[in-house]
Amino acid sequence: MEGAQKAASDEVIQGKDGGNGKFLNPTPMLDELEKGPWPSFISGFKELAERTEKPMLRGVMDQLEYSYNTKMGYWKGGLVTVDGYGAGVITRYSMIKDKFPEATEFHTMRIQPAPGLHYNTEMLRGLCDTWEKYGSGIITLHGQTGDIMLQGIEQDKVQECFDELNQAGWDLGGAGAGMRTAVSCIGPGRCENACYDDLKAHLKLLKHFVGPLHRPEWNYKIKLKFSGCPNDCTNAIMRSDLAVIGTWKDAIQIEPEEVTAWVEKNGIDAVVNQVINLCPTKAISLKDGEMVIDSRDCVRCMHCLNVMPKALSPGNERGISLLMGGKNTLKVGVNMGSLIVPFMKMESDEDMDEFIELVEGIIDWWDDNGLDHERIGETIERVGLKLFLEGVGLEVNINMVTRPRDNPYFKAKY
Amino acid sequence: MSSPEKKWKTVESGPHSYEEALHPVVRKNYGKWKYHEIPKPGVLKHVAHSGDAIYTVRAGTPRQDTVDMLRRLCDVADKYSDGYLRFTVRNNVEFLTPNEANVEPMILELEAMGFPVGGTGMCVSSVSHTQGWLHCDIPATDASGVVKSMMDTLYHEFRGMEMPNKVRLSTSCCAINCGGQADIAVVVKHTRPPRINHDHLATICELPKAVARCPVAAIRPTVINGKKSLMVDEEKCICCGACFGACPAMEINHPEHSKFAIWVGGKNSNARSKPSTMSIVAHNLPNNPPRWPEVTDVIGKILTAYKEGGRPWERVGEWINRIGWKRFFEETGLTFDDDMIDSYRHARTTFNQSAHVRF
Numbered sequence: 001m002e003g004a005q006k007a008a009s010d011e012v013i014q015g016k017d018g019g020n021g022k023f024l025n026p027t028p029m030l031d032e033l034e035k036g037p038w039p040s041f042i043s044g045f046k047e048l049a050e051r052t053e054k055p056m057l058r059g060v061m062d063q064l065e066y067s068y069n070t071k072m073g074y075w076k077g078g079l080v081t082v083d084g085y086g087a088g089v090i091t092r093y094s095m096i097k098d099k100f101p102e103a104t105e106f107h108t109m110r111i112q113p114a115p116g117l118h119y120n121t122e123m124l125r126g127l128c129d130t131w132e133k134y135g136s137g138i139i140t141l142h143g144q145t146g147d148i149m150l151q152g153i154e155q156d157k158v159q160e161c162f163d164e165l166n167q168a169g170w171d172l173g174g175a176g177a178g179m180r181t182a183v184s185c186i187g188p189g190r191c192e193n194a195c196y197d198d199l200k201a202h203l204k205l206l207k208h209f210v211g212p213l214h215r216p217e218w219n220y221k222i223k224l225k226f227s228g229c230p231n232d233c234t235n236a237i238m239r240s241d242l243a244v245i246g247t248w249k250d251a252i253q254i255e256p257e258e259v260t261a262w263v264e265k266n267g268i269d270a271v272v273n274q275v276i277n278l279c280p281t282k283a284i285s286l287k288d289g290e291m292v293i294d295s296r297d298c299v300r301c302m303h304c305l306n307v308m309p310k311a312l313s314p315g316n317e318r319g320i321s322l323l324m325g326g327k328n329t330l331k332v333g334v335n336m337g338s339l340i341v342p343f344m345k346m347e348s349d350e351d352m353d354e355f356i357e358l359v360e361g362i363i364d365w366w367d368d369n370g371l372d373h374e375r376i377g378e379t380i381e382r383v384g385l386k387l388f389l390e391g392v393g394l395e396v397n398i399n400m401v402t403r404p405r406d407n408p409y410f411k412a413k414y
Numbered sequence: 415m416s417s418p419e420k421k422w423k424t425v426e427s428g429p430h431s432y433e434e435a436l437h438p439v440v441r442k443n444y445g446k447w448k449y450h451e452i453p454k455p456g457v458l459k460h461v462a463h464s465g466d467a468i469y470t471v472r473a474g475t476p477r478q479d480t481v482d483m484l485r486r487l488c489d490v491a492d493k494y495s496d497g498y499l500r501f502t503v504r505n506n507v508e509f510l511t512p513n514e515a516n517v518e519p520m521i522l523e524l525e526a527m528g529f530p531v532g533g534t535g536m537c538v539s540s541v542s543h544t545q546g547w548l549h550c551d552i553p554a555t556d557a558s559g560v561v562k563s564m565m566d567t568l569y570h571e572f573r574g575m576e577m578p579n580k581v582r583l584s585t586s587c588c589a590i591n592c593g594g595q596a597d598i599a600v601v602v603k604h605t606r607p608p609r610i611n612h613d614h615l616a617t618i619c620e621l622p623k624a625v626a627r628c629p630v631a632a633i634r635p636t637v638i639n640g641k642k643s644l645m646v647d648e649e650k651c652i653c654c655g656a657c658f659g660a661c662p663a664m665e666i667n668h669p670e671h672s673k674f675a676i677w678v679g680g681k682n683s684n685a686r687s688k689p690s691t692m693s694i695v696a697h698n699l700p701n702n703p704p705r706w707p708e709v710t711d712v713i714g715k716i717l718t719a720y721k722e723g724g725r726p727w728e729r730v731g732e733w734i735n736r737i738g739w740k741r742f743f744e745e746t747g748l749t750f751d752d753d754m755i756d757s758y759r760h761a762r763t764t765f766n767q768s769a770h771v772r773f
Contacts, residue, residue: 032704033559036566039528041478041558048480060548067547067556068703071669075551076662084424092549108549112428117501118435121488124499128481128488137481141501144544144592151549163422171427182429183503188445189436190460190468190510197445199432207428214426230684234503235542237689238595238682245684274726280686303685307727310449328591330656331629333758334691373627373660 021050027061029068048137056136056152059102063094080107080155082162085214088172089158090149105154109135110147110173111165115184115202115226117142126168134161144239145223146183147173171210177373178216179209183240184226185233193305194228195246195318196346201355202226208356219370219379222363229314230302236326237337241376242359243323249343250315251295252304258311259291275304319345320355324362325377335377338385342399358392365391437498439468439512455575456531457517470508471495471520473529474540474565474572477505478548478558486527494520504540504582506533532573538581538717539572540565542594546587552658553587554602554672555701560585563705564600567714578724578733581717582682588667589655595680595692597730598716600709603675603697607651608664612638619644619661627660652758674699676712678742679731690731693739696748712748719745738772 024046033042049057063074078091090108097104111127113119127148131137136152143149153161162172173181184202187194205224212218225236228246236243263271271291276284283297284304293304305312322344326337341358345351362376365388370379380388389396433441443462450460458470471494475483487507491499494516495509502508507529509520521531533539541564544550546557564583565572571581584593585600593599615621624644625633632650636643644664646657655666666672676699677692695716699708716730723745724733734742743750756764 029704030559033562036562037569038530038562038565038572039474039476040562041476042562044476044478044480044483048482051482064548064556068559071555071672071701071703072667073547073550073553075549077551082424083420090549092551106549112430114430114432114435116432117503118432119499119501120435121491121497121499123430123435124484125488128484132481139479139481139484140477140545141475141479141484141505141507142477142503144542144594159420163420163424166424166427167422169427169430171425171429185503186500188447189440190447190470192447192449192460194445194447203429203432210426210428213428232682232684232689235594235682237684238680278686278727301684301686303727306685309451313448328594330590330654330659331627333760334595336689336691371626372623 021046023050023053024058025062025065027065030061030065045138052132052137054136055102056106056154057138059094059100059104060106060136060152063096063100063103066096066100075106080158082159082172085172087175087178087214087216090175091155106136106152107155107158109150109153109158109161109165110143110145110175110181111150111170112173112181112206113142113146113148115182115199116186116189117146118189123168127165127170130161130164130168134164145173145181146225147181172214174213174216174221176216177218177220178222179206179213180221180223181213182206182224182226183234183236185228187226187228191228192309193231193246193302193314195248195314196228196320198226198228198244198246201244201346201352204352205356205359209359218363218367220373220375222366222376224359230300230321231306237323238326238334239328240326240337241324242362243326243337244346244355245321245323246314246346247300247319247321247343248315249317249319252293252298252315253313254291254293255311256290259308262308262311275307278303278307319343319347319351322358325375325380327375327377332378332381335375335381337377339400340389340394342397361392435498435500437468437496437510437512439466440498440510442466443468452535452575455537455573456521456534458534466512467514468510468512469514469517470510471517471524471531472502472506472508472533473524473531474533475501475505475507475529476558476562477540477543487529490520490523490527494523502533504533504542506540530569530573535575536577536579537572537575538568538577538583540583542582542584542596544585544587544592550587551662552590552655552667554604554667555587555674556703557585557587557593559704560587560600560706560709563707564710564713567710568717571717577717577721578726578728581720581730582680583713584680589653590659595682595690597678597680598713599677599680599692600713601675601677602701603673604653604655604666604668604671605673605698606668606671607632607646607648607653608655608657608666609668610644610646611663611665612641612643615644615661615663616642619663624657624661624664627656629654629656633657669701672701673697674701674706674709676709676716678716679734681729681731683729686727687729687732687735692731694754695742695746695750697753715746715748740772 225240322341323337584596586593675697680692
């Protein structure tokens with residue numbers, strides 16, 4: 001983009017002293033990533049390495065530079081963990097340690113952050129101090145599954161590091177064929193659209209499933225993600241086996257004065273073009289100049305609420321929709337989660353216990369009926385949704401499909 | 415591995431608790447927010463039913479961070495947001511303060527430290543991405559380097575709000591696509607079947623697992639030089655790399671033959687249209703470190719056309735649905751080819767089963 005390129009050339013920030021310090025070896029390819037205005041991870045690595053003089057950092061930079069030249073990766077997996085756990089440390093050994101002995105071991109500890117990715121500086125500084133003491137000092141905030149990733153530790157320091165982190169309230173995240181670390185949006189912590197307390201649900205569910213998270217023994221992984229509303233800021237429908245999406249049952253709440261104020265500010269064209277015309281089910285109309293929403297036509301997509309946040313809010317009867325089966329391409333193709341529970345209350349502890357019971361039933365069915373390395377969406381693809389509903393004891397609901405079947409060949413009950 | 419002098423007994427505590435990580439104003443108004451505004455790019459103002467307001471300043475990070483960088487972010491939080499900060503799923507850092515007077519000084523300080531303030535509203539936010547050569551065991555390319563190269567060219571778009579709607583990007587360093595579905599995604603595309611190391615295969619791989627992993631049943635047991643091994647029917651192979659994840663002796667990555675493809679139209683939100691998956695619009699782009707100029711060039715073309723032609727609130731996929739794929743390819747200058755016709759399960763549902771034609 002022209003404007004962007006101009007901005008980039010106007011605001012080039014050259015790398016600091018990286019590469020010219022005494023500790024690191026030359027990395028001319030990586031140095032190219034110190035140019036340009038976006039913050040550079042290479043400049044960060046160099047600063048850390050020159051200050052701490054940890055040999056692992058030099059070795060990893062050397063191996064990364066080598067990868068940039070050969071266009072190949074050089075890490076292989078293995079088995080490192082902490083006492084009593086079967087998952088949570090991602091093991092990495094260099095395949096070319098003869099060339100880069102300082103990069104021999106570069107294991108990652110996955111750590112579960114607080115729901116909503118909230119920190120206070122005491123928590124975060126403590127994490128940094130422990131990590132610098134035992135590990136490389138490189139941290140990813142956050143990994144795709146939602147973990148804090150402490151990258152770069154040797155096997156013989158893992159247990160001690162974990163003990164210190166655990167005393168500060170941190171626990172390892174998931175890996176392998178078990179429950180995985182979850183993600184939740186900011187939810188009631190700041191958002192007016194949060195239809196349930198997704199931070200609380202996240203904490204409660206993941207504490208409940210802490211056993212199969214640390215000791216994976218299912219067919220394959222299960223990911224839970226919690227979004228406070230159908231805007232789905234955690235990308236739960238696409239990225240999790242069980243997507244817990246906040247929603248509401250009754251009518252959208254309208255503040256007529258705020259609607260009027262919005263129209264005065266943005267004009268009638270904007271109401272028509274940006275609100276009414278973009279409603280996917282044509283649920284909004286103007287009656288005598290007033291905006292009316294027919295709740296029976298509304299599918300709770302969030303669009304009008306996003307455009308007019310001051311004038312419109314979710315209804316009062318709030319809860320969740322549960323979608324199941326989301327995962328990416330391998331092997332059956334991209335699979336969006338699909339709706340299996342249209343609405344459930346999620347307010348009281350009893351509501352949450354009922355939800356946990358449902359999730360346990362779903363996992364039990366999948367564990368009994370799924371094949372090795374088969375995500376639950378793939379199991380459904382293979383055996384059909386009907387068998388699943390029978391197996392789990394969920395009642396069939398028209399909201400589970402976009403329309404009834406178009407293929408006439410099936411064995412009907414008779 | 416257990417140390418003999420070990421005193422601490424593990425507490426299987428799960429996620430870290432969050433209450434102490436919430437700003438007191440957030441705690442007070444928890445679940446009682448009324449509305450929000452975006453006073454300027456990178457700044458949000460949330461107002462509670464109580465009348466309290468909290469300001470958020472959002473800034474981009476490299477995601478691949480260090481303890482030094484995080485301590486600097488903590489310094490900012492201690493100085494301007496009472497010691498509280500959080501991160502977004504798009505790797506941005508957020509500082510929440512009830513004190514409006516702190517907003518401008520915080521922006522100046524963050525920008526002076528090299529953290530671009532932005533990522534709000536109708537902008538191009540930062541990239542959801544993977545690990546790549548830095549840490550992954552099956553990558554065909556790097557991740558953070560591609561992201562850095564992309565975001566350098568999109569710096570202005572991150573700090574502004576000039577797009578028709580938000581633009582979500584992702585990158586993935588293998589065809590599993592851990593980066594996920596996005597408005598625009600950069601994903602590795604292997605173009606050759608795996609290369610098999612018959613000397614080691616049987617000793618490092620479970621043969622039935624590797625056979626079962628193949629989505630098109632292209633892998634068969636065989637014996638090579640008296641050793642058990644596997645062979646790939648190269649006619650059937652779709653170069654997905656699934657077998658490599660199960661069996662490191664079936665190397666799928668190649669410095670020249672592992673290419674890049676660009677995908678568009680993924681959407682996770684339910685707003686207006688249902689969530690959607692992506693379509694391929696460019697492929698055979700070279701894996702060209704350290705700056706991947708061919709990739710950033712295609713992304714620039716797509717964003718320029720979208721910025722020009724998208725209507726307010728249209729995401730990239732919705733814009734394409736309105737103008738049609740024919741005009742998308744014309745306006746971006748990209749070329750549709752026969753490899754872009756789907757050939758996998760459900761391919762039929764992507765054919766135009768109508769007489770609707772665009773001229």
